[in-house]
Amino acid sequence: MIVTLAKRWSVGGWLIAAILLLPLAALIIQAIPPDPEHFDHLANTVLNSYIITTILLVLLVSIGCLLLGVPVAWLIAMCRFPGHRHFQWAMLLPLAMPGYLIAYVYTDLLDYAGPIQSWLRDWMGWQRPSDYQFPQVRSLGGAAVMLSLVLFPYVYMMARTAFMEQSGALIQASRTMGLSPLRSFFRLSLPLARPAITVGVALAAMETLADFATVSYFAVNTLTTAVYDTWLSYGSLASAAKLSCMMLAAALALILGERFARRQKQRFQNNHGAAGTGVYLLTGLKKWLAFGFCALLLGLSFVLPAAILLDYAFEYFDADRLGALWHHGGNSFLVAGLTAVTTAILALLLQFMSRMSPRALDRWPARVSGFGYAMPGTVLAIGILAPMVWLDNGINYVAEWLSLPLPGLLLSGSLLALIFGYCVRFIAVPLGSVEASYQRLSPNLDKATLSMGHGPSVILQKVHLPLLRRGLLAASLIVFLEAMKELPAALLLKPIGFETLSTYVYQYVSDEALELGALPALLIVALGLIPIVMLNRNLENQP
Known part of the structure; x- marks a missing residue:
């Protein structure tokens, strides 16, 4: 059962790690x-x-x-x-x-x-x-x-x-x-x-x-x-x-x-x-x-x-700018929310494979997938745009060969590039949180569930997820906070015409007119207070 489980999850874990490390590989290739x-x-x-x-x-x-x-x-x-x-x-x-x-x-x-x-x-x-x-x-x-x-x-x-x-x-x-x-x-x-x-x-x-x-x-x-x-x-x-x-x-x-x-x-x-x-x-x-x-x-x-x-x-309140504020705020909430959910799911899958596999080699996907945290936003943008532009060129070449309309910047000019960049940048947070939570779970829980004839999906859903929920939620809230504030990656990876609160406020900061962007700046701070309150509760309840 253990060997079968290892084979089943190993391929998926290594595939996730390879995708998350793609910007790093692309960056090194670009530097050669x-x-x-x-x-x-x-x-x-x-x-x-x-x-x-x-x-x-x-x-x-x-x-x-x-x-x-x-x-x-x-x-x-x-x-x-x-x-x-x-x-x-x-x-x-x-x-x-x-x-x-x-x-x-x-x-x-x-x-x-x-x-x-x-x-x-x-x-x-x-x-x-x-x-x-x-x-x-x-x-x-x-x-x-x-x-x-x-x-x-x-x-x-x-x-x-x-x-x-x-x-x-x-x-x-x-x-x-x-x-x-x-x-x-x-x-x-x-x-x-x-x-x-x-x-x-x-x-x-x-x-x-x-x-x-x-x-x-x-x-x-x-x-x-x-x-x-x-x-x-x-x-x-x-x-x-x-x-x-x-x-x-x-x-x-x-x-x-x-x-x-x-x-x-x-x-x-x-x-x-x-x-x-x-x-x-x-x-x-x-x-x-x-x-x-x-x-x-x-x-x-x-x-x-x-x-x-x-x-x-x-002092500088202008009702005419409220429409743009809610629009950009919605964009930020969407991107940050998708990033938080995606990184939580990927981190849980990677750490689950690392825990359940008896092979030492299968520990490495979870260890190396968080290296993206070491890449500043400007650095990350280079590593992400390079392979995506290459894929866009390939897709356009195939479309031209098939006499189909050219899709243009299907990947590099879409919201997918921005969310992918955020996931690579911040997945280290839930990876560390899930790893710490797993260290407090006895392996006997897994052995007992396996002895009852249940497979890995039951172990993950019925045993691990309820026990990991608190740490996973705290990590997701931190990712949400960081994604709300992230600026360099947003400036370079956002689609044309797409603005987040960070890029919207930075326009006023660059023009030295923060007074006009104070309201969206306060919205960034206010949304950031939610995960901070949750994080404080987590610290207070630590044994």
């Missing part, structure tokens, strides 16, 4: 032909600066996420102070805020003509820019701060879970040894949580590597903007593919580091029980400092930008 005219020119002029800027940005954002996410995670998980229960879920809210929105809001606030510098000039009597020094917002440092404010929840989620899983007995033992809360944090809590924190930092770093809109708005030249410009401005697909392969190598290195950290995290969790009474009750000035730190971080990362967008939406 030499392109001395463009790539050599890039290598001899600006390529080194692009690489250095990208590394610095990833490093700065990683440090920023550590400095913001780890302290607030420890405070909320291990300390009791006014409002800590509300901050548990509120610290996830910045995930709903696209980076380019917060970048525009703070640029408008902090620029020379903005209200803060204008107030400073009036108060201090300054007349010219040379009279004072003010940090440049549109800079590498400014981009790092903006991205840190929206990406630190990745570190917060992983670190908070790790702190909550640490044994209360260990915390109590550190108290009896005379360690203060601060010393206990550095000598006990932080080392034990280090693998989980590494996972969060790796996720934030990959999102930074994939960012296009924020760095483009701030005129920070990274490899992502280089790929976009090389492909669309200079028309050199081969050079863009070579740059994309460089980014892909960096992202794969981050993924390998994240997987290594996951193995270390598993080892630590096996050695320590769940948290018990090992919490600190803050009193006096300490509790208000903790409250102030959490409130300030939440205010800067979500409350203030959301309030400004809400003010813009009321």
